[in-house]
Amino acid sequence: MDGAEVHESSTSLDVDTDWEGMRETYLKLLECGSEVCRIRGTILLGKRSKIAPETVLEPLVPILVEHLDVAQFDHPRSIQEAAAYCIMCFARRSDNLCRLIGQSGAVQHLLRLLVQSEAGHRKTLARSLREIIICSSQNRMILIRHNGLQVVISLMDSSSGTTRRCFAEILSAMAMLRDMRRAIVGTGSLPLLIEAAGVGVMASRARAVTAIGMIGRTRTSRQLLVDAGVIPVLVGLMREGDPTLKIVAANTLGIVSAHVDFIRPVALAGAIPLIVELLEGTESIGKEIAEDVLCVLAVAEENAVAIAAHMVTILRQSNDAAKAAAVDVLWDLSSYKHSIPVVRVSGAVPLLLENLQVGTAEIRERVSGAVAQLSYDEDDRRALADAGVIPILMRLLRDESEEVKDNAAEALINFSEDPLLRERISEAFDTPTFQDTVNRLVRIHRTDEHINQSLRRMADEQLAREHEYG
Incomplete structure (x- = not known):
């Protein structure tokens, strides 16, 4: 083909309606066109594949994969890179095409070319392999079977930049x-x-x-991750990532923080x-996830103080959903045995009581x-x-929520056992609602005790049987 014919054939691929004609033109181009013509046509095919019907593209996949293994041309590298580019475009087009590309042997050919190539010629090949791998678990398995991880x-x-x-x-x-x-x-x-x-x-x-989080579930691996610098990377992702990535990074930070030695480094970061x-x-x-991670970090007293201060700020000025979450965190902090009463000294108590009166049901x-x-x-x-x-709790005994009534009664019972406070709640003893709630809590407690006794008895019997039968 002369220069005019190459131009005509190449531009004829850029047709919006006659896709079958486009494919036939490309096949003729491969059959009798020059190397330059084939390279240009293959690149143009990749660009047009974004809107071409899959049925037109599918028969071309094996042909493109074959072009990753050419040696008969004067410039095989250019042909291979053009085919790799086109395969990359096909893989982006659909998962079905991506799987077909893998089944046609593209993974093996790209791996071989990458191993043989110099660093400066890997970019297109690497981009093509990336698209094939990320869109198909089947292709990942092919990569693994061909020693892909080590490669x-x-x-x-040995690479840099985009590659x-x-x-x-x-x-x-x-x-x-x-x-x-x-x-790994x-x-x-x-x-x-x-x-x-x-x-x-x-x-x-x-x-x-996500993979780092899974690796970090064992103590030894957590140490390896921290030594390798994972904490600042995860904190950076929480600062700069999109919403999904921030959540995943927070979850992995929580996993890393599960060892007491790493709680302070996470906070300091x-x-x-x-x-x-x-x-x-x-x-x-x-x-x-945020609640869970904060409660893990709060094991260290200085962290607990900082976290409580943040929760107070939320109770003062944030939305209802955030307030509810902040209360949960403070609830957990109230059970920690630090040298100082973290919740009380944070100034949270007046805000808790305010929300107890005017907050949402939740x-x-x-x-x-x-x-x-x-x-x-x-x-x-x-x-x-x-x-x-105390008067707030007594009013809450008439709340619509059974959970609120139970919690109020539980608190009032604790107040009644304090010699200095018993007189303040004496009138609650005569309240039918209070008595009903107390009686119900007693029944629940007895039921829980009965269940616990039954479980202990079953465990003892199981141990006896195991001992008997060796």
Whole structure:
């Protein structure tokens, strides 16, 4: 074909309606066109594949994969890179095409080309392999069967820039498989996985962070992760990530913080204010994770003081959902045995009582539970009484919520056992509602005791049988 024919053939691929004609033109181009013509046509095909029907593209997949293995041309690298680019575009087009590409052998060919290529010629090949791998679990298994993890780790280690980022995204996808996570730990490649958590698209980062969380469930692995610098990376993702990534990063931070030695480093890295932001967010799962992580971090007294101060701020000025979550955190903090009464000194008590009176039904339930918990401590109990909680609790005995009534009665019972406060609640003893609630709580307590006794008896019988039959 001369130059005019090449131009005509190439531009004829850019047809919006005659897709069958486009395919036939491309096939003729491969059959009798020059290398330049084939390269241009293949690149143009990739660009047009965004809107072409899948039925037109499917028969071309094996042909493109074959072009990854060409050696008869004067410039095979250019043909291979053009085919890799087109395959990448096809993989982005649909999951079905992506699976077909893997079944046609593209993964093996791309791996071989990447191993043989110099660093400066890996970019297109790496981008193509990334698209094939991230969209299909079947393709990931093909990659694994061909020693893909070791190859990807080696290539990532020797690459830079965009190419290194592609390998990082491939690594994060592979790390979703348990055996691959074990291999990553075993080969000392955790630093690369942590790096993958900080680069690439948000979805890839989330995969890496999720894998890190799964790895961090054992004490030994947590130590390895911390030594490799995972804490500042996770905190950075909570600061800069999208909403989903922030939630995943917070969850993994909670896993890392599960060891007492790492609680303070997580807080010192600036995690607490970021987790509080998550608590005030709109995602319910984010609130739950934030509550859990804050309660883990609060094991350290200085963290508990900082967290309580944030919860007070939320009670003063945030939305109802955030207030309810903050009350839950304070409820948990009230049971911690620190050298100082964290909840009381934070100034939370007046705000709790305010929300106990004017808050939503959900907030009243949670605050009443927190008050009941606080009432078990002598100093907290008297601080509550001085703040005026007793008449509020007596009014709550008539609340519509059974949980609120139960919590109020539980707190009043604790007040009644305090010699200095018993007189203040004497009138509650004559209230039928109070008596009814107390009687119900007694029945529940007896039922719980009966269940516990039954469980203990069953356990004893099981142990006896195991001993008898050896």
